[in-house]
Amino acid sequence: MIDFETFASRFRARPWLLSAAALLSLSAGGCGQNGQPALEAVRSAQDVVEAETGMVVSAYPDASEIGTEVLRAGGNAVDAAIATGFALAVTHPTAGNIGGGGFMVIRFPDGRTTALDFREKAPLAAHPEMFLDESGEYSAQVHHYSHLAVGVPGTVAGFAHAHESYGSAEWRDLVDPAVGLARDGFVVRERLARSLERMLPRFETYPTTHAQFSKDGSPYQPGDTLVQADLGATLERIRDEGRAGFYAGTTARLLAEEMERGGGAITEEDLARYQAQERAPVTGTYRGFDVISMPPPSSGGTALVEMLNVLEGWDVAAMGHNSPEHAHHLVEVMRRAFRDRATYLADPDFADVPVERLTSKEYAAELRAVVEAGQAGASSPEDVSAAAVAPESAETTHYSVVDGDGMAVSVTYTLEAGYGSMITVPGAGFLLNNEMGDFNARPGLTTETGLIGTEPNLARPEQRMLSSMTPTILARDGALVAVVGSPGGRTIINTVLQIVVNTVDFEMAPAQAVASRRLHHQWLPNVVRLEERYMSAEDAAVLEEMGHAIDWRSSQGIAHCIFVDPATGALVGVPDPRDSDGTAAGY
Ligand code: DON
Numbered sequence: 001m002i003d004f005e006t007f008a009s010r011f012r013a014r015p016w017l018l019s020a021a022a023l024l025s026l027s028a029g030g031c032g033q034n035g036q037p038a039l040e041a042v043r044s045a046q047d048v049v050e051a052e053t054g055m056v057v058s059a060y061p062d063a064s065e066i067g068t069e070v071l072r073a074g075g076n077a078v079d080a081a082i083a084t085g086f087a088l089a090v091t092h093p094t095a096g097n098i099g100g101g102g103f104m105v106i107r108f109p110d111g112r113t114t115a116l117d118f119r120e121k122a123p124l125a126a127h128p129e130m131f132l133d134e135s136g137e138y139s140a141q142v143h144h145y146s147h148l149a150v151g152v153p154g155t156v157a158g159f160a161h162a163h164e165s166y167g168s169a170e171w172r173d174l175v176d177p178a179v180g181l182a183r184d185g186f187v188v189r190e191r192l193a194r195s196l197e198r199m200l201p202r203f204e205t206y207p208t209t210h211a212q213f214s215k216d217g218s219p220y221q222p223g224d225t226l227v228q229a230d231l232g233a234t235l236e237r238i239r240d241e242g243r244a245g246f247y248a249g250t251t252a253r254l255l256a257e258e259m260e261r262g263g264g265a266i267t268e269e270d271l272a273r274y275q276a277q278e279r280a281p282v283t284g285t286y287r288g289f290d291v292i293s294m295p296p297p298s299s300g301g302t303a304l305v306e307m308l309n310v311l312e313g314w315d316v317a318a319m320g321h322n323s324p325e326h327a328h329h330l331v332e333v334m335r336r337a338f339r340d341r342a343t344y345l346a347d348p349d350f351a352d353v354p355v356e357r358l359t360s361k362e363y364a365a366e367l368r369a370v371v372e373a374g375q376a377g378a379s380s381p382e383d384v385s386a387a388a389v390a391p392e393s394a395e396t397t398h399y400s401v402v403d404g405d406g407m408a409v410s411v412t413y414t415l416e417a418g419y420g421s422m423i424t425v426p427g428a429g430f431l432l433n434n435e436m437g438d439f440n441a442r443p444g445l446t447t448e449t450g451l452i453g454t455e456p457n458l459a460r461p462e463q464r465m466l467s468s469m470t471p472t473i474l475a476r477d478g479a480l481v482a483v484v485g486s487p488g489g490r491t492i493i494n495t496v497l498q499i500v501v502n503t504v505d506f507e508m509a510p511a512q513a514v515a516s517r518r519l520h521h522q523w524l525p526n527v528v529r530l531e532e533r534y535m536s537a538e539d540a541a542v543l544e545e546m547g548h549a550i551d552w553r554s555s556q557g558i559a560h561c562i563f564v565d566p567a568t569g570a571l572v573g574v575p576d577p578r579d580s581d582g583t584a585a586g587y
Helices: 004-013 020-027 061-072 077-091 140-144 155-166 171-184 190-203 207-212 229-241 249-262 268-273 300-311 324-344 361-373 491-504 510-515 537-545
Strands: 049-051 055-058 101-107 113-118 277-279 282-286 289-293 396-402 408-414 472-476 479-484 528-531 550-553 561-564 571-574 583-586
Touching: 049 583, 055 061, 055 077, 055 561, 055 571, 061 077, 061 171, 061 396, 061 583, 077 101, 077 155, 077 171, 077 229, 077 396, 077 408, 101 155, 101 289, 101 472, 113 155, 155 171, 171 229, 190 207, 229 249, 249 268, 282 300, 289 300, 289 491, 300 324, 300 361, 300 472, 300 491, 324 361, 324 491, 324 528, 324 537, 396 479, 396 561, 408 472, 408 479, 472 491, 479 491, 491 510, 510 561, 510 571, 537 550, 571 583
Parallel strands: 528 550
Antiparallel strands: 049 571, 055 396, 055 583, 101 113, 101 408, 113 277, 282 289, 289 472, 396 408, 472 479, 479 561, 561 571
């Protein structure tokens, strides 16, 4: 058994060299901080990597290495992010994509920032009641798993925009490695093999998907080579023609044909009209740190800054990490930010979103006063009783990139559910998203289980669906501090929040800030979801006495992050130990 104080002092002495794996296994079975049970390895973990010049941390080794090769060859962080993203579209089919969408936050070496929105959008034929069945009832199947659940993909347009505006390498050199991975194949690792095996029965509905992700109907085994010839051909068109290789010609035709065949709504016109949007990031400050994150149509940055502003008025460190008091305060800010998310947040091109007010210190002071005025520890009276929390899967992916000039890129992109709609475009080899499920179900349908029917985020022609993805960058005194983000649906915002709090309030070293257990509350249902071993049973009982219904979950988020050692300037890549394939590559 490791004495935590001894362990912690060793950790403090050489924090940058301690891996998340070591952190988890050293503390397994030992006593944790503040009387909490010790952490133990959740998955087999990857080592933290320290590098001098450039770094990529992503969900698959080949993708991180391809991104790092781009940096070594003189490309900048945007170039590496594009190459990593295309590689993940081949090696990480659960979330890596060209048939989905996402967000990219960039901080340039001189401190300027920007945000790229390549979120999917609704096709021209969309309307708020499109997810009802023939009898006029809301249908979760139509909303989440049908051709109507597919949004107009944004990833290729986003990468093309990023490259035109900020890239420095040749476009074809960024796509070509992914062409190779698809055409020649890549080695299936254990996690992917298990995931594909689990999914195979569900893929039977979609013969193209079943064929692409099985060996003549049998599951791939770890060590097998997975070749995706049709995907390779599509990537070649993208390599040779840029965005037109996806949004026009053969690829667009094949996609539109599949939509027509399956009763979907996306047409070649929808594809031709898709444009990525460059937006001003949402920014805030937290105890002297600058927070740069994604604006609407993601709710992520706005909710993150709103919550940090409220927390800033309290001495969070004094509460004790993951203590009942700490958890209570996190829950109270989360429930309010998520209520505001449901009330106000949506595509800013369609709704008037009061980002400035929600992210202001004045508004935070009002919320703080409400929390403080509550009975000691009680949940807010306006909230409904506990109900079952639908588990949020981790089927999105976040990756972080920093180059030798200090340019930082934070990307979270997704197909929404794992393997999205599970529809592969025949002849084009890529999976389509089911992102339309992120629109509200139907006007007025708000339930205790978490369905939200508020007006701003209803499906309308060409509107972008509200997201929780929170690619974020932290800086301080003009210097880069960290690149952070995670998958996990609505839990994403809270995962990022806790990594920031761990870093700023608890001064944790990177590996610990990422490995530490997390919690989640999203207003409705009124349940706090604690990651396994978040706190002891005794502390959980105290939290329950404070009025919080508790639900335990095995895992929350996969945050592949990069930190900068403030003393040396070295880059510290921390793949989240919850993902055995997460890999930091640097030089
Ligand atoms: O954009 C979003 O917030 C979601 N579509 C992300 C989905 C996710 O992280 C995985 N599952 N719930």
